[in-house]
Amino acid sequence: MLSFCPLASGSNGNACCVSSARTAVLIDAGLPGRTIEALLHENNLSPDSLSAILVTHEHTDHIAGVGVLSRKYGLPVYANAATWAAMEARLGEIRPQNVRVFETGQDFYIKDICVNPIPISHDAAEPVGYAMMSGANKLVMLTDLGFMPDYALDAAEYADAIVIESNHDVELVKNGPYPGQLKRRILSSRGHLSNADCGKALVKLFSRGVRTAILGHLSKDNNNEALAMETVVEALRLSDIMEMKLSVARRA
Numbered sequence: 001m002l003s004f005c006p007l008a009s010g011s012n013g014n015a016c017c018v019s020s021a022r023t024a025v026l027i028d029a030g031l032p033g034r035t036i037e038a039l040l041h042e043n044n045l046s047p048d049s050l051s052a053i054l055v056t057h058e059h060t061d062h063i064a065g066v067g068v069l070s071r072k073y074g075l076p077v078y079a080n081a082a083t084w085a086a087m088e089a090r091l092g093e094i095r096p097q098n099v100r101v102f103e104t105g106q107d108f109y110i111k112d113i114c115v116n117p118i119p120i121s122h123d124a125a126e127p128v129g130y131a132m133m134s135g136a137n138k139l140v141m142l143t144d145l146g147f148m149p150d151y152a153l154d155a156a157e158y159a160d161a162i163v164i165e166s167n168h169d170v171e172l173v174k175n176g177p178y179p180g181q182l183k184r185r186i187l188s189s190r191g192h193l194s195n196a197d198c199g200k201a202l203v204k205l206f207s208r209g210v211r212t213a214i215l216g217h218l219s220k221d222n223n224n225e226a227l228a229m230e231t232v233v234e235a236l237r238l239s240d241i242m243e244m245k246l247s248v249a250r251r252a
């Protein structure tokens, strides 16, 4: 049995724990080490039970606690070569045996969890989402992406649950206080997924067998939980889909 526990999600810090029968891993550790320890304990999880940290991309909100946690708990850190090159100087010393390099698109195992890094489009060196499989279970994490490619939907087919980005309301970004360059970045194909695009992706995922979704990486200034939910529910309703179980991953 695989289970998801999103500890924190958003531009102020990301960390998500995935637990199997035999182990647990963190996807991203983008908050101070001590904050992540506290969040794990709050969710009845122990940092001692972790086997690894998987990094999606090198933005600070995804790596701030990686170095500290790797050193303190002897955790291997998994990322592709381009992400390692972009983040290494900011992690501090990582023991050589804990530097693990994967190829995007190629599966690998951490104990009983099969990990599939999915390429995505975002303004980082080589960003990925993750599909994680153990036994008959599959969980998928897709946040920090400018658009949802078809192959990512295929990779998420029949997932028991997906954490999917529902970053912003497009009109709130357009009419909001951010400088033009930042607005263009957020809305670009290398930015973040809007509530409307998240809704469209979930309609497609429903037809691929997905029934549980956790909306993640919500913007503080250009979104709120009620608006994200409402937009996604409406997109599903327009396709006569009422059976999707939805929740929102909290910001730190």
Ligand SMILES: [Zn+2]
Pocket: 010, 011, 014, 059, 061, 062, 144, 217
């Ligand atoms: Zn992020």
Ligand SMILES: [Zn+2]
Pocket: 057, 059, 122, 124, 144
């Ligand atoms: Zn990012």
